[in-house]
Amino acid sequence: MRVLITGMTGQVGAYLAALPPPSGISWRPVDRAALDLSQPETVAASVDRLAPDVVVNAAAYTAVDRAETEPDLADLVNHRGPAALARFCAAASVPLIHLSTDYVFDGRGGAPYGQEDAPNPLNTYGRTKLAGERAVLEAGGPALVLRTAWLFSVRGQTFVRTMLRLGAEWDILRVVADQRGCPTAAADVAHALHHMLARIARGWRTPSGVWHLCGPADATWHDVAEALFDLAEPVWGRRPAVAAITTADWPTPAARPLDSRLDCAATVRDLGIACRPWRDALPEVVAAILARPPQGL
Ligand SMILES: NC(=O)C1=CN([C@@H]2O[C@H](COP(=O)(O)OP(=O)(O)OC[C@H]3O[C@@H](n4cnc5c(N)ncnc54)[C@H](OP(=O)(O)O)[C@@H]3O)[C@@H](O)[C@H]2O)C=CC1
Ligand SMILES: Cc1cn([C@H]2C[C@H](O)[C@@H](COP(=O)(O)OP(=O)(O)O[C@H]3O[C@@H](C)C(=O)[C@@H](O)[C@H]3O)O2)c(=O)[nH]c1=O
Numbered sequence: 204m205r206v207l208i209t210g211m212t213g214q215v216g217a218y219l220a221a222l223p224p225p226s227g228i229s230w231r232p233v234d235r236a237a238l239d240l241s242q243p244e245t246v247a248a249s250v251d252r253l254a255p256d257v258v259v260n261a262a263a264y265t266a267v268d269r270a271e272t273e274p275d276l277a278d279l280v281n282h283r284g285p286a287a288l289a290r291f292c293a294a295a296s297v298p299l300i301h302l303s304t305d306y307v308f309d310g311r312g313g314a315p316y317g318q319e320d321a322p323n324p325l326n327t328y329g330r331t332k333l334a335g336e337r338a339v340l341e342a343g344g345p346a347l348v349l350r351t352a353w354l355f356s357v358r359g360q361t362f363v364r365t366m367l368r369l370g371a372e373w374d375i376l377r378v379v380a381d382q383r384g385c386p387t388a389a390a391d392v393a394h395a396l397h398h399m400l401a402r403i404a405r406g407w408r409t410p411s412g413v414w415h416l417c418g419p420a421d422a423t424w425h426d427v428a429e430a431l432f433d434l435a436e437p438v439w440g441r442r443p444a445v446a447a448i449t450t451a452d453w454p455t456p457a458a459r460p461l462d463s464r465l466d467c468a469a470t471v472r473d474l475g476i477a478c479r480p481w482r483d484a485l486p487e488v489v490a491a492i493l494a495r496p497p498q499g500l
């Protein structure tokens with residue numbers, strides 16, 4: 204069984220492609236040169252050439268603030284391209300696992316979001332990801348949308364890496380303490396995908412629909428920064444202070460949900476996959492990042 208993995212240079216895609224494939228499976232990781240989601244009209248021919256039995260779409264336009272000034276490109280990569288991919292997969296009865304985000308919600312629900320709760324994205328990234336989810340499901344094939352959140356790993360332009368870069372330089376950082384979400388190790392998402400793919404290879408029929416998969420513990424960005432510097436202190440021999448600020452104190456081009464916690468109970472129950480609490484997963488990632496030379500950050 205050939206598994207096409209898009210986004211092979213991204214956090215989730217790279218981690219998945221680096222895992223030994225389950226028995227009976229071979230990986231076909233592709234970069235944007237082999238399959239460019241920003242050119243939807245080329246997608247079917249590109250995928251056809253790769254002849255996959257299953258597709259994992261881990262590629263996306265993930266620059267949340269930049270998306271506000273590049274909405275068309277974000278829409279192509281997160282919506283139109285995945286729509287073309289899903290149409291191809293539906294026509295060929297190829298199962299598609301498509302990743303999405305907590306940023307499809309407005310964060311005003313006051314409780315962790317279930318997969319049936321109504322989305323209402325606040326920014327362009329979230330809107331394009333929601334349009335992508337809907338297009339993937341509307342294509343009508345066997346398709347599973349997996350929403351995750353606040354991913355961190357040794358790769359990527361993520362909050363964790365940004366903080367470690369800034370913390371190495373500054374003695375005090377100001378970080379928002381009123382945005383709450385569920386930080387998630389990209390490695391855990393990759394392991395969950397691996398588990399599902401192994402089941403698909405054994406004949407499991409993927410349950411189509413939307414599922415939530417993130418770490419079970421929530422945090423604010425301020426909590427994450429404090430935890431990062433606790434871990435970095437023994438390596439650096441110093442510890443930057445983290446001032447708690449509000450979202451209003453840190454204006455950004457894209458609005459972000461204040462409380463985008465996801466409820467993963469149905470996913471654990473029905474799919475048998477889960478992620479670790481972020482505090483359990485963070486130390487190995489911080490150690491790996493700090494072991495690299497500074498320019499690697
Ligand atoms: N990062 C996060 O915190 C979160 C991410 N998600 C979702 O999880 C999924 C994986 O995210 P993550 O691993 O962080 O992604 P990354 O941002 O780490 O990587 C994105 C990947 O998409 C590729 N890509 C970008 N544009 C195109 C294109 N036009 N055609 C083909 N490939 C393209 C990139 O390639 P290149 O290297 O060439 O740019 C890269 O491989 C995405 O669906 C994302 O929306 C959900 C919640 C949180
Ligand atoms: C650098 C910095 C950021 N911030 C704030 C800005 C913002 O409100 C918050 C988070 O910043 P980031 O831009 O790093 O995180 P952001 O790009 O919003 O992360 C999101 O990425 C996408 C792809 C997702 O799908 C989401 O689940 C989520 O992980 O932290 C500070 O308060 N202080 C700082 O020094």
Ligand SMILES: [Mg+2]
Nearest residue numbers: 266267360361
């Ligand atoms: Mg970002």
